[in-house]
Amino acid sequence: MFKANDYMNLFKNIGDDPQKFPLESKLLLKELDLMKILLPVFSKNESIDVNNPQNLLNILFELGKGNLSIGRIIEGHINALLLINAYGTENQKKKYFEKAQEKALFGVWNTEASSENVRIRKKDENFFLEGAKNFCSGGTNLSMAIVTAERSKKPQMILMDISEETPLEADWSLWNPIGMRASVSCKIDFSGIKISADQFLGNPGDYFKEPHFSWGGVRFSAVQLGGAKTIFDRTLQHLKKQKRNSDPYQKQRLGKMAILMESAEQWIYHAIVFESQLEEASIKNKVNFANMMRYATLDICEEIISLAEKAVGVQASMKNHPLEQPIRDLRVYLKQAGPDAALASVGDFVTREKK
Ligand SMILES: Cc1cc2nc3c(=O)[nH]c(=O)nc-3n(C[C@H](O)[C@H](O)[C@H](O)COP(=O)(O)OP(=O)(O)OC[C@H]3O[C@@H](n4cnc5c(N)ncnc54)[C@H](O)[C@@H]3O)c2cc1C
Numbered sequence: 001m002f003k004a005n006d007y008m009n010l011f012k013n014i015g016d017d018p019q020k021f022p023l024e025s026k027l028l029l030k031e032l033d034l035m036k037i038l039l040p041v042f043s044k045n046e047s048i049d050v051n052n053p054q055n056l057l058n059i060l061f062e063l064g065k066g067n068l069s070i071g072r073i074i075e076g077h078i079n080a081l082l083l084i085n086a087y088g089t090e091n092q093k094k095k096y097f098e099k100a101q102e103k104a105l106f107g108v109w110n111t112e113a114s115s116e117n118v119r120i121r122k123k124d125e126n127f128f129l130e131g132a133k134n135f136c137s138g139g140t141n142l143s144m145a146i147v148t149a150e151r152s153k154k155p156q157m158i159l160m161d162i163s164e165e166t167p168l169e170a171d172w173s174l175w176n177p178i179g180m181r182a183s184v185s186c187k188i189d190f191s192g193i194k195i196s197a198d199q200f201l202g203n204p205g206d207y208f209k210e211p212h213f214s215w216g217g218v219r220f221s222a223v224q225l226g227g228a229k230t231i232f233d234r235t236l237q238h239l240k241k242q243k244r245n246s247d248p249y250q251k252q253r254l255g256k257m258a259i260l261m262e263s264a265e266q267w268i269y270h271a272i273v274f275e276s277q278l279e280e281a282s283i284k285n286k287v288n289f290a291n292m293m294r295y296a297t298l299d300i301c302e303e304i305i306s307l308a309e310k311a312v313g314v315q316a317s318m319k320n321h322p323l324e325q326p327i328r329d330l331r332v333y334l335k336q337a338g339p340d341a342a343l344a345s346v347g348d349f350v351t352r353e354k355k
Pocket of ligand 1: 072107108134135180335336338
């Protein structure tokens, strides 16, 4: 069973350089043997044991507890494999799952500036890419990435062998954040890269198909909630060390934090139950649950950060304090696309579907 606490020495050594890929993510990939966990999820033949602590969401929570950048990188790896399973041909699945068994690290790069969006150009019988992606977690250190590119006015997923694409270069001009630095989420320009039709994954538009697209929010929420748990644990340790934990105001804060973390674990458990009933859950219900969970996660994490900072005071902002990095990492990681739209979608669902 994977528990972050058993790997604390490994997590402690992860650097904070925004241009240095954390090799620890590859070590963890070997340890986790994710394909063994993912194959039953892919086949859907075996029912998911909701109480199995080795469930994917529990693992993402533990990774987030250990280090949010590593959690982000491995969450991207899992997302890529799930997309290949959902939209790949039998040949693609065989080829890329074999690579994953051999511990190749995958990612998914979709985010881009509208002014330089990635698109496919056909020249004679060949396809070429033009444009750049921002926030490419893992950067050129990945083995494979799914890159979306405009085709027939919709995003086409492209399977790209990063290790073979030697002309790819990391552009750091947009990546010097206060947190999540080790996720090395650089910009990459794909202009001029030649691709072939057998690299197309699914059809144009499949990337945004529901419920797969929104359910990604459940997976990143699990990582973020793991980060919140570390902030809670370290706040408690700090107060105990300072002998400030019996003060009534601090007890109130710790009580509130404990309740928030209990809610976090309930969300994760409920998501696992939802996932285990995949066939019964309607697409609309699943999308709504994912939007509710990502918004609830945002609230829980922001409240945990605020309570931790009030409980510990300025020490939490000191470079060598154990709370400093998880707080700034979580602050940055919480910034995911379209939070207002996610909440509005829940409001819309409740108005239309609930009588
Ligand atoms: C550490 C990290 C790693 C990442 N890794 C990857 C990766 O590997 N691959 C990848 O594809 N992406 C990645 N991303 C990008 C991520 O998926 C999001 O696209 C990005 O974080 C969006 O953040 P944002 O705050 O700019 O979002 P926005 O959606 O721009 O939100 C900012 C604010 O604007 C509001 N808003 C949004 N749209 C509108 C509108 N039309 N009108 C008015 N208000 C609006 C939002 O509700 C919010 O309040 C990563 C991001 C981070 C932080």
